[in-house]
Amino acid sequence: MEPGARVDAQGTAYVVSIRGVPGGVDLWRWSKPLDGPPNSNRTLPFKYEGQPDNCGIFSFTNGGCANNVGTPENLGLAPGGGDADIAVNAADPANSSIPNVALTSLTLAPGVTGTHSTDRGDNFTAPNVAEALIPGDDRQWNDAIDPKTVYLIYHDVATFNIDVQRSTDGGVTYGAALGEAIDAATFPAAGDVTPTSTANLAAQIKVDLSNCASRGNLYQLFVAPDNVSENTGGQPMRSAYVGVSLDAKLGLPTFTFTDYKIYTGPVGATNGNIFPALAVDQFGFLYAVWSDNSNVFFTSSSNLGRTWTPARVVNKGATKGRANVFPWVAADVNGHVVVAWLGADKAGNSNDRAVMEPGHTPEDNGPCTDGTSTCMTKWAQWNVYVLETVNGHAATPTFNQFTASDHVIHRGTISTGGLGGGADRNLADFFQVALDPQHRANIAFADDHVVSPLSLRRTGTDNPDDPVSFRVGVPYFTYRLQAPAGVVTTGSCAAP
Numbered sequence: 001m002e003p004g005a006r007v008d009a010q011g012t013a014y015v016v017s018i019r020g021v022p023g024g025v026d027l028w029r030w031s032k033p034l035d036g037p038p039n040s041n042r043t044l045p046f047k048y049e050g051q052p053d054n055c056g057i058f059s060f061t062n063g064g065c066a067n068n069v070g071t072p073e074n075l076g077l078a079p080g081g082g083d084a085d086i087a088v089n090a091a092d093p094a095n096s097s098i099p100n101v102a103l104t105s106l107t108l109a110p111g112v113t114g115t116h117s118t119d120r121g122d123n124f125t126a127p128n129v130a131e132a133l134i135p136g137d138d139r140q141w142n143d144a145i146d147p148k149t150v151y152l153i154y155h156d157v158a159t160f161n162i163d164v165q166r167s168t169d170g171g172v173t174y175g176a177a178l179g180e181a182i183d184a185a186t187f188p189a190a191g192d193v194t195p196t197s198t199a200n201l202a203a204q205i206k207v208d209l210s211n212c213a214s215r216g217n218l219y220q221l222f223v224a225p226d227n228v229s230e231n232t233g234g235q236p237m238r239s240a241y242v243g244v245s246l247d248a249k250l251g252l253p254t255f256t257f258t259d260y261k262i263y264t265g266p267v268g269a270t271n272g273n274i275f276p277a278l279a280v281d282q283f284g285f286l287y288a289v290w291s292d293n294s295n296v297f298f299t300s301s302s303n304l305g306r307t308w309t310p311a312r313v314v315n316k317g318a319t320k321g322r323a324n325v326f327p328w329v330a331a332d333v334n335g336h337v338v339v340a341w342l343g344a345d346k347a348g349n350s351n352d353r354a355v356m357e358p359g360h361t362p363e364d365n366g367p368c369t370d371g372t373s374t375c376m377t378k379w380a381q382w383n384v385y386v387l388e389t390v391n392g393h394a395a396t397p398t399f400n401q402f403t404a405s406d407h408v409i410h411r412g413t414i415s416t417g418g419l420g421g422g423a424d425r426n427l428a429d430f431f432q433v434a435l436d437p438q439h440r441a442n443i444a445f446a447d448d449h450v451v452s453p454l455s456l457r458r459t460g461t462d463n464p465d466d467p468v469s470f471r472v473g474v475p476y477f478t479y480r481l482q483a484p485a486g487v488v489t490t491g492s493c494a495a496p
Contacts, residue, residue: 001428003444003475007436008088008099012120015046015444016103017475018084018428024051025084025105028475029121042481052115052124053105082106085204087144087151089170092118094147102150102171104131104140111137112154116171131174132156134163141204142171145216150174151248153181153205153220160192160199162220162243164255179255181205181220181243186259189231190224190241196234200224200241203276203288212493214284214304216249220257221278221288223271226264237272238265240290244305262299262308265292273325273350273416274429281331284494285393289327289339293349293416295320296327296341300393303495314387314399319343323350323380325416326427332435334491336484337392340404340433340443342414346380351423356380356413360467364424365459367468374465382410384445384478386433390486393494404478409447412467426473439483446473 003017012031019025028046029035035047083106091097101117103124111132115124132140132154140154150167152174162181165174182190182200190200203221208214220243225231230238243257265271269292276290286301288308299311315324323344331337348355353362359375360368368375384405389397415421418429431445448471455470456462463469 001426001446001473002084003431003446004085005432005434005442005444005477006086006088007434007442009090009437010099011437012088012099013044013434013436013442014086014088014101014121015475015477016084016086017446018082018105021082021107024053025103026050027052027086027103027121031120034120044477044479046477049121052103052117053113053127083139085140085142087142087171089144089147089150092147100144100148100170102142102144102167104142104152104171106137106140110135112140112152114152114171114174118170125172128173131165132163133165133175133178134158139202141202143205143207145207145209151205151207151218153202155202158192161187162200162202162222164205164218164220166248177248177251177253177255179245179248179257181245181257182222183243183257183259186241188228189226189239190222191231193228194232197231198225198234198237198272199231201237201272201275203278206278206280208280208284210280210282210284210493212284213496214494217304218245218248218255218257219243219278219280219286219305221276223276223290236268236270238267238269239263240271240276240288240311242278242286242288242301242305260305262288262301263297263311271297274418275326277328279329279331279337281334281336281392283334283491285331285335286494287329287331287337287392289329291325291327291341293323293325294347296324296339296387298339300397301494302393309395314339315341315343315385316399316401318345319385319401322347323356323414325350325414326430328430328432330433330435330441331392332439334488335390335392335394335397336435336439336487337389337397338433338435338441339387340431340441341385342382342410342427342431343385344380344382350414350416351421353413353423357467365468365470368466373461373463373468376411376465376467379411380413381408382414384409384443386441386443388441388484390484390488400484404441404443405445407449409445409449409476411449426471428473436479439487440480442477442479444475444477447476448473
């Protein structure tokens with residue numbers, strides 16, 4: 001579930017996916033020099049790299065169970081696996097120009113587990129189960145710059161501030177520096193200030209990797225209520241904010257953020273549909289996306305996050321006004337931006353079983369109530385969609401829309417409520433898109449369209465249209481075969 005995708009500057013692609021606590025995480029790698037060229041059907045021969053954080057409490061050799069595959073039902077016993085993220089550094093001249101790979105996974109307590117690899121994922125260091133300086137954590141994210149600098153963010157559950165830590169050893173430890181992405185002025189509207197507070201939902205942190213003066217800036221997108229009264233009253237997250245750190249790159253032990261409100265939706269609207277996402281291109285321009293469950297919103301900044309274009313709905317055609325969730329965004333050269341998300345063929349809230357899953361008992365694996373065992377044929381059908389533009393920071397960028405999946409990847413509801421959601425969580429909370437050095441979109445997504453081989457034994461049926469059947473979300477990977485026309489690799493930096 002929750003597959004993450006990263007591609008380093010040498011074209012090595014990584015996919016990470018969680019099993020949940022205490023199952024740990026799984027990692028796959030494709031490197032053309034190491035793993036071979038694409039197959040005859042142009043799929044990539046990924047190498048399974050095991051579970052970097054699994055069995056760490058039993059073995060501290062190369063990160064524990066490097067080959068812990070076991071049976072299809074193997075739970076393992078890991079200090080992480082609740083959430084996962086990876087980040088790739090620049091080539092390390094002290095290590096044969098091999099880019100470092102940092103990986104973190106999550107348990108609520110003690111918190112964030114971290115490890116890293118200096119040989120493209122073949123071996124990982126022993127997991128450190130206490131990377132977070134504040135114990136009791138939720139939803140960590142990572143990004144990296146230069147050969148060894150890695151950033152870690154997470155929510156501490158006591159305040160729900162967004163805590164930011166820096167590693168200067170490739171992700172072995174994260175105690176080199178720290179900051180808080182929600183500034184003092186914004187915290188009353190976005191923090192966990194009372195027992196009834198809504199708090200916030202954080203995107204993956206992003207580092208400016210450009211060669212501009214802005215290189216090394218940190219950017220943190222989050223959604224939250226619009227003001228303190230809405231927050232303390234438990235009202236929806238209708239506003240989007242970006243925290244900007246201009247001093248993180250100075251190398252000091254502490255750094256600061258200034259927050260900017262970039263969008264406010266109508267009263268009662270919610271943009272707290274897991275997760276918002278942010279990207280920075282190689283010229284310092286910023287791009288943010290989120291979903292209100294019906295549409296995907298997009299905005300950009302040309303001045304390092306201070307001001308933003310009016311957020312607008314960018315999905316189009318048959319997807320517009322239907323259920324659209326899990327947007328993610330990636331950017332590379334000047335204005336080249338890719339947005340990926342899941343879209344249904346039905347209008348309505350993705351969490352609404354009556355709309356998305358008619359004709360069955362409204363619960364996970366609830367039987368059909370229409371006198372058949374095939375009521376899933378009437379359910380919402382979901383695909384992976386992609387928008388792509390080569391002028392993303394224009395006032396009105398031009399997007400081309402594609403269907404990236406070659407089959408329906410899921411039927412029914414999709415929960416956007418996290419662990420507290422009441423809808424189907426087979427796909428968990430997000431998926432990711434990354435761009436390779438050829439400017440091609442690489443997408444890792446969860447897919448549960450195939451009934452599990454364990455279904456007949458577990459449920460007595462393997463009927464693919466029967467909701468009683470057992471299925472799990474497993475990671476799939478696809479990539480664009482060629483770069484889009486019109487990619488611009490030159491230009492001016494974003495305004496300081």
